[in-house]
Amino acid sequence: MKAKVRLYVEHPLGAGQSVPLTREQAHYLFGVMRLGAGDAVALFNGRDGEWLAEVAEAGKRGGTLACAEQSKPLQMPPDLWLLFAPIKKARTDFIVEKAAEMGAAKIIPVQTDFTNSERIRQDRLQAHAIEAAEQCGGTYVPEVTDLQKLDRLLANWPEDRHLMFCDEAEAGATGGLTGAAPGPWAILIGPEGGFSEAERSRLTALPQARVVALGPRILRADTAAVAAMTLWQQALGDWR
Amino acid sequence: MKAKVRLYVEHPLGAGQSVPLTREQAHYLFGVMRLGAGDAVALFNGRDGEWLAEVAEAGKRGGTLACAEQSKPLQMPPDLWLLFAPIKKARTDFIVEKAAEMGAAKIIPVQTDFTNSERIRQDRLQAHAIEAAEQCGGTYVPEVTDLQKLDRLLANWPEDRHLMFCDEAEAGATGGLTGAAPGPWAILIGPEGGFSEAERSRLTALPQARVVALGPRILRADTAAVAAMTLWQQALGDWR
Numbered sequence: 001m002k003a004k005v006r007l008y009v010e011h012p013l014g015a016g017q018s019v020p021l022t023r024e025q026a027h028y029l030f031g032v033m034r035l036g037a038g039d040a041v042a043l044f045n046g047r048d049g050e051w052l053a054e055v056a057e058a059g060k061r062g063g064t065l066a067c068a069e070q071s072k073p074l075q076m077p078p079d080l081w082l083l084f085a086p087i088k089k090a091r092t093d094f095i096v097e098k099a100a101e102m103g104a105a106k107i108i109p110v111q112t113d114f115t116n117s118e119r120i121r122q123d124r125l126q127a128h129a130i131e132a133a134e135q136c137g138g139t140y141v142p143e144v145t146d147l148q149k150l151d152r153l154l155a156n157w158p159e160d161r162h163l164m165f166c167d168e169a170e171a172g173a174t175g176g177l178t179g180a181a182p183g184p185w186a187i188l189i190g191p192e193g194g195f196s197e198a199e200r201s202r203l204t205a206l207p208q209a210r211v212v213a214l215g216p217r218i219l220r221a222d223t224a225a226v227a228a229m230t231l232w233q234q235a236l237g238d239w240r
Numbered sequence: 241m242k243a244k245v246r247l248y249v250e251h252p253l254g255a256g257q258s259v260p261l262t263r264e265q266a267h268y269l270f271g272v273m274r275l276g277a278g279d280a281v282a283l284f285n286g287r288d289g290e291w292l293a294e295v296a297e298a299g300k301r302g303g304t305l306a307c308a309e310q311s312k313p314l315q316m317p318p319d320l321w322l323l324f325a326p327i328k329k330a331r332t333d334f335i336v337e338k339a340a341e342m343g344a345a346k347i348i349p350v351q352t353d354f355t356n357s358e359r360i361r362q363d364r365l366q367a368h369a370i371e372a373a374e375q376c377g378g379t380y381v382p383e384v385t386d387l388q389k390l391d392r393l394l395a396n397w398p399e400d401r402h403l404m405f406c407d408e409a410e411a412g413a414t415g416g417l418t419g420a421a422p423g424p425w426a427i428l429i430g431p432e433g434g435f436s437e438a439e440r441s442r443l444t445a446l447p448q449a450r451v452v453a454l455g456p457r458i459l460r461a462d463t464a465a466v467a468a469m470t471l472w473q474q475a476l477g478d479w480r
Contacts, residue, residue, distance in 0.1 A: 075456065094334075101463050103455065136457040176474075215343065215479040216315065217376040223341050226463055230470040234416075239455040 003042035003052060003071075005033050006134045008141060013048040017067040018056065026063045029055070041065055044139045049074040074139050077103035078237040079184040081161075084108075084225055085115040085191030086147070091222045095189075096125045096144060098222065100132035102229040103238060104142050110150040110188075113196035120147050154202050161186055163209040166228050167195055176212060177235040185236065187228045189221050243282035243292060243311075245273050246374045248381060253288040257307040258296065266303045269295070281305055284379045289314040314379050317343035318477040319424040321401075324348075324465055325355040325431030326387070331462045335429075336365045336384060338462065340372035342469040343478060344382050350390040350428075353436035360387050394442050400424055403449040406468050407435055416452060417475040425476065427468045429461050 007029070011019045021029065029035045037055050043065065044050045050072035053065040082104040086092045092109070099107045107129065109120050125144040133141045157163070161184040164177070188203075195203065203209050214227050233239040247269070251259045261269065269275045277295050283305065284290045290312035293305040322344040326332045332349070339347045347369065349360050365384040373381045397403070401424040404417070428443075435443065443449050454467050473479040 097460075098463055101457055101459050102467070103457055136459065138457050213479075215473055217341055217343055217378050219341050219376065220337075223338055223466055226466040227342070227470040230467040231474065233455055234471065239453075 003040040005029060005035065006042040006044070006050075006137070008130045008134055009043050009045050011045060013043055013045055013051045013053075013067055015067060015069070017051075019043065019053060019065040019067065021063040021065065023061050026059060026061060030058045030060070030063065042071060043067070044072075044133075046133075046139070046141045047074065050139050072137075072139055076140055077105045077138075077142070078233070080104050080229075080232060080237060081106045081108055081186035082189070082225060082229065083110050083150075083153070083186055084189040084221060085110055085112045085150075086120050087116075087192055087221050091220070092120070092125070093128050094222045095225045096128045097132040098226050099229065100129045100138065100142055101136045102226060103138070103233060104187075104229065105140075107142050107144045108153070108186075109145070109147045110153060111147050112150045112191050113199055114191050114193040118147075122146050150199060151202065154206060157206060157208060158184070159208070160184055161208060163188060163203075163206060164212050164228060164232060165203050165209050166190060166212055166214055166224055167200070167203075177210075177231055180210065180236060182236050185232065187225075187232060189225050189228060192221060243280040245269060245275065246282040246284070246290075246377070248370045248374055249283050249285050251285060253283055253285055253291045253293075253307055255307060255309070257291075259283060259293060259305040259307065261303040261305065263301050266299060266301060270298045270300070270303065280308075282311060283307070284312075284373070286373075286379070286381045287314065290379050312377075312379055316380055317345045317378075317382070318473070320344050320469075320472060320477060321346045321348055321426035322429070322465065322469065323350050323390075323393070323426055324429040324461060325350055325352045325390075326360050327356075327432055327461055331460070332360070332365070333368050334462045335465045336368045337372040338466050339469065340369045340378065340382050341376045342466060343378070343473060344427075344469065345380075347382050347384045348393070348426075349385070349387045350393060351387050352390045352431050353439055354431050354433040358387075362386050390439060391442065394446060397446060397448060398424070399448070401426055401448060403428060403443075403446060404452050404468060404472060405443050405449050406430060406452055406454055406464055407440070407443075417450075417471055420450065420476060422476050425472065427465075427472060429465050429468060432461060 051067045052071045056066045057064040082099045164187045167190045291307045292311045296306040297304040322339045404427045407430045
């Protein structure tokens with residue numbers, strides 16, 4: 001049995017579990033992907049690993065899948081948060097998608113002094129993270145939080161969490177992750193237009209913070225997010 | 241004098257040079273960006289570094305800039321090619337943009353056995369590379385070639401050029417760039433759907449080729465391109 005569709009569900013997964021489908025899921029599986037009774041679907045819920053399931057009932061407005069066997073154990077990403085300042089819609093979507101693919105555990109949109117957008121659609125961004133997890137074969141979906149104010153986050157920054165801070169004003173700096181300690185980390189990608197002076201002093205004063213340069217060219221925020229996560233995953237995460 | 245616009249031009253740049261503008265450039269500078277006589281523009285042509293220039297004449301259909309002083313020397317990217325199989329339009333554009341930002345010297349779209357698109361718009365992709373260079377502060381614009389057949393490229397592969405080959409079928413492999421030799425390199429990003437068996441044997445038989453894994457999750461081609469260029473730039477390129 002080989003599944004051509006991977007689907008995220010909320011329902012518990014386990015041997016013999018019957019998984020009811022929402023109307024949207026039924027439309028996707030039976031309308032768009034043309035699956036029918038007996039076809040295989042790979043399911044994951046972020047907690048129970050990946051399970052192969054079979055279509056038991058297929059209807060226009062719903063249906064049921066029957067879990068057969070576990071096809072992958074749960075694989076949690078490293079304890080890495082990605083903090084970024086939302087930019088234009090397409091690029092914000094992109095950053096969330098990339099964070100899920102690259103294995104961030106939590107995605108935190110932050111409002112900085114130079115952030116243009118005051119609001120985000122958290123539900124839409126969370127849906128992007130789910131879709132990216134479905135695509136990349138992950139068994140975990142990172143949580144996308146609501147927009148948070150950077151100054152408040154930094155004022156209450158967890159003592160045990162390191163912060164890798166990437167700032168376009170630092171282009172050409174030479175700090176890397178060599179010798180960095182493992183453990184909980186966060187990556188902070190600066191907004192277009194950079195950080196304000198107040199933010200920059202607060203960041204450099206934070207003992208958990210470490211400036212990491214991303215080469216001699218100025219990267220867009222979405223490029224910087226992927227590049228920073230690559231450096232981190234290779235040095236301290238699950239690419240080692 | 242501080243320029244709020246960076247512009248790529250074809251014309252030679254140097255002290256006292258007068259640079260004529262095309263109709264499109266004049267529209268952009270004077271119509272869209274609202275510059276006028278005496279305003280500063282940063283110019284680069286990929287050969288002479290970056291020059292600060294002043295608007296000498298501003299017209300609806302053209303104009304002239306006068307070069308004042310060099311503001312950056314020419315900085316060539318390392319001798320790195322990016323080879324990728326074109327995918328959906330938006331993601332292909334994105335890969336070209338990212339390759340320019342990340343400092344590839346040459347961008348080569350390749351037709352593989354599982355590539356869907358038979359044609360690309362080379363002129364449009366080249367324009368994306370120029371725009372990315374304008375944005376990222378680079379003084380060089382990578383050439384985007386026409387679509388080339390992968391099997392023909394590999395059959396005539398330059399003896400002295402290493403090839404970093406990233407394949408989603410290799411997710412979870414452990415090869416990195418540790419100990420890799422400097423010199424001319426190329427990165428090849430696999431198409432969605434992976435390489436064919438014939439392509440994979442040809443690649444693994446190539447003495448210049450080295451498989452590099454990009455973590456335990458399957459990355460989309462555009463994510464893989466940025467991640468692979470990050471690993472390469474850090475190990476062998478100008479991020480060192």
